Amino acid sequence: MANYVIVGGTSGIGLALANKLMSNGDAVTVISRKNNDDLADGIHHISLDVLKDDFNAIDLEVVDGLVYCPGSINLKPFKALKDDDFLEDFKINVLGAAKAIKAFEPHLKKSENASVVLFSTVAVGQGMPYHASTAAAKGAVEGLGKSLAAEFAPKIRVNMIAPSITDTPMASQLLSSTDKMEKSAKRHPLKAVGDAKDIASLASYLLSTDAKWITGQVFGIDGGLSTLRSLQ
Numbered sequence: 001m002a003n004y005v006i007v008g009g010t011s012g013i014g015l016a017l018a019n020k021l022m023s024n025g026d027a028v029t030v031i032s033r034k035n036n037d038d039l040a041d042g043i044h045h046i047s048l049d050v051l052k053d054d055f056n057a058i059d060l061e062v063v064d065g066l067v068y069c070p071g072s073i074n075l076k077p078f079k080a081l082k083d084d085d086f087l088e089d090f091k092i093n094v095l096g097a098a099k100a101i102k103a104f105e106p107h108l109k110k111s112e113n114a115s116v117v118l119f120s121t122v123a124v125g126q127g128m129p130y131h132a133s134t135a136a137a138k139g140a141v142e143g144l145g146k147s148l149a150a151e152f153a154p155k156i157r158v159n160m161i162a163p164s165i166t167d168t169p170m171a172s173q174l175l176s177s178t179d180k181m182e183k184s185a186k187r188h189p190l191k192a193v194g195d196a197k198d199i200a201s202l203a204s205y206l207l208s209t210d211a212k213w214i215t216g217q218v219f220g221i222d223g224g225l226s227t228l229r230s231l232q
Contacts, residue, residue: 002026002113003062004207007055007100008069010036010045012168013119016200017067018043024204029060055103063107065207067117068097072137073170075130089137094144101148108156115207116152118145120162122222138162142218149216157215159206164222166194188223189230 002021009018009030015038022028022040029044031051039045051057072089097118108114120138123131142160149158165171165184175181175193184193202221205211220226 002064004065005029006067007031013196013199014069016196017203020200020204062110063104064111065115066104068100074133078132081133085133089133093137094140113209114156116158117203117206118160120160122162122164122226146216160218162220163194163199164225188225189228190223
C-alpha cells in the first residue's frame with residue numbers, strides 16, 4: 001500500500017485521482033480549502049486553512065507520491081493583463097507547488113518509489129491567444145519540474161502532465177453551454193474535451209512502480225491537439 005498526498009484533491013482531476021488511488025487500496029491524504037462529499041470513504045482530508053499553508057504541520061513519515069493540482073485559467077487579451085494577474089497565476093501554479101514539494105521532500109526521500117506529479121497545459125507548447133499569463137505560469141511549472149527531476153534523481157521522480165481543456169469546475173465557464181462544449185470538442189482531433197478520469201489515470205500511472213524509469217517528462221493528454229492537424 002502506497003501513501004499519497006494530493007494538494008487540491010477535492011475537485012476536478014484531483015478528486016478523480018484521489019478516488020482512483022483509494023480504490024486501488026492506497027492511503028490518500030487530500031489537502032484543500034474545502035472538503036467534498038464525493039471523496040471516497042477512507043480518504044483523509046486536511047483543511048489548508050487550518051494548516052495556514054504550513055505543509056510541515058502534517059504528520060506523515062513516508063510519502064510515496066505528491067501531486068499538486070491547484071491551477072488557474074486566466075484568459076485575457078494581453079493588453080488587459082495587469083501585473084497582479086501574472087503574479088497571482090505564478091503564486092498559485094509555481095510558488096504553491098514549490099512550497100509543497102519543499103515541505104514533503106524529506107518524506108519522499110524515505111520512499112522506495114517516490115514520485116511527484118505536476119500539471120502544465122497544452123498552451124505552453126502550442127501558443128494560444130489570451131493565454132499569456134496562464135501559459136507563462138505553467139511554462140514555469142515545466143521548468144521547475146524538469147529542474148527538480150534532475151536535482152532529485154535518482155531518489156525522487158518528477159513528471160508533468162499537460163492537458164487540453166478538461167470538463168472540470170475550473171473550466172466550467174468555458175464549457176457552460178452545449179454550444180461551447182461542441183466548439184471546444186471540434187478543436188481537437190478526437191472531437192472531445194478531456195475527462196478528469198482520463199487525466200487521473202495518467203497521473204496514477206506516473207505515481208506507480210510501473211513508471212519507475214520515467215522522470216523529467218511532460219506528457220500531453222489533449223485529444224491530439226498538440227501534435228495532430230486535421231485535413232477537414
